[in-house]
Amino acid sequence: MLPLIASFIPVNQMILSARTCHISTLNVREETKQTVITRGQWWLRFGDEKAHGLFYGRTSFLNSNGAITRTLLSDRSFTFHARLTNRLLETKTIDVSRISGDKLSDDEIERWISPALVKGYTNHTMLFRTSGGSMLSGLPGRPAIKCDDTAFFSASGQQ
Amino acid sequence: MATEIDRRLVFFNPARAEISCEGKTATLGEAASACLSLLLTHQGEIVDKQRIFEACWGTRGIMVSNASIRQVITQVRRALLSVGAPADVLVTQPRQGYLLTPGCVTDREPTVTLQDSNLLPVHIHKAEQAESALYSNRLILIAVVTSLILSVAIVWVRLHAIVERVDYLAQGTLTSGLAVFTQAGYKSPPSEAHFVENLAQKSGYLSEGFRYIYLNKTELPEFTSAFICKAPINNSDSHCISMMIVQGDHGY
Secondary structure, three states: OHHHHHHHOOHHHHHHOOOEEEEEEEEEEEOOOOEEEEEEEEEEEEOOOEEEEEEEEEEEEEOOOOOEEEEEEEEEEEEEEEEEEOOEEEEEEEEEEEOOOOOOOHHHHHHHOOHHHOOOOEEEEEEEEOOOOOEEEEEOOEEEEEEEOOOOOOOOOOO | OOOOHHHOOEEEEOOOOEEEEOOEEEEOOHHHHHHHHHHHHOOOOEEOHHHHHHHHOHHHOOOOOHHHHHHHHHHHHHHHHHOOOOOOOEEEEOOOEEEEOOOOEEOOOOOOOOOOHHHOOHHHHHHHHHHHHHHHHHHHHHHHHHHHHHHHHHHHHHHHHHEEEOOEEEEEEOOOOOEEEEEOOOOOOOOHHHHHHHHHHHOOOHHHOOOEEEEEOOOOOOEEEEEEEOOOOOOOOOOOEEEEEEEOOOOO
């Protein structure tokens, strides 16, 4: 009887439910006239399909000589749906709030940090596990994000 | 219908003047032992007081009253009841004598055979029942444990079917002392580790104690993906930074 029950346990929900994930990111975009570097911190909390996240980051713009020309802060809270389907983690950002001090526009956020911080964005990622149990996410065969606190999620959605 | 108590068989050892049943024993006096021997020889029959008197005291030339005979019978009855014999083991037949109920007392050592297992003393039946119950419990326990192991295995397999395994292989050490690893199956360009190191340096991370670089597979040269960590990635305190580097404007 127990093995039969085990076959129907919603393991997809088990993976996500009530998990907390902390991710540190460094996004670098080397453009023709400048280099944009963003150091970011993400906190994600998963519930029953609905999840919540906080992001804050510092974006520095460097000229061709490597000198910082300006620095902007971004600080956002967001709500998203998350579900595991067909071995993919699907997330959809359903609401975003700017927190005081957020200076980047949605276009800039999308370009230099992550479109996950823009309302309406849908992302699909795969989950990975190292031999030691560390959890990663990314595109198939290409992990890109490491989540501390043993939760799984791809936050930046870039690759 | 036979009850459990009916099958109790009291063993009488005349040489030791002792009776026993299911671990209980009682010792009889000389006269009581002789009396029980007589009653046992004639079990199922009424033995009158005269024969009891001759068996117990006659050979010793002692004259006793009826009260003494009743006293001996009482001793025998109490001893039998004390080891668990049924209440009607020794029946008084008014004005006739006394009768030992057949099948309650024996002076033969119990021998057990499968054929007469119904006649076994209760303690042997109980031992068999206990052994049988133990065997059943073991079977149930084995079934439960097997079922649990199988269930955990099913959940484990289903969970791991969702999550893909990824490994990193050591590639060497940079001159700055950073250890470099690459994702298994990924042949990283020779300059990629230095490129990541330079950007980590530029971002201020190397001065914060990050000492491990893990290069991830990317198939487009414009993209570089890496983790820089304070400890090996499998450690719980690895504190990795997920780096994503894009080169070029790409239409912006």
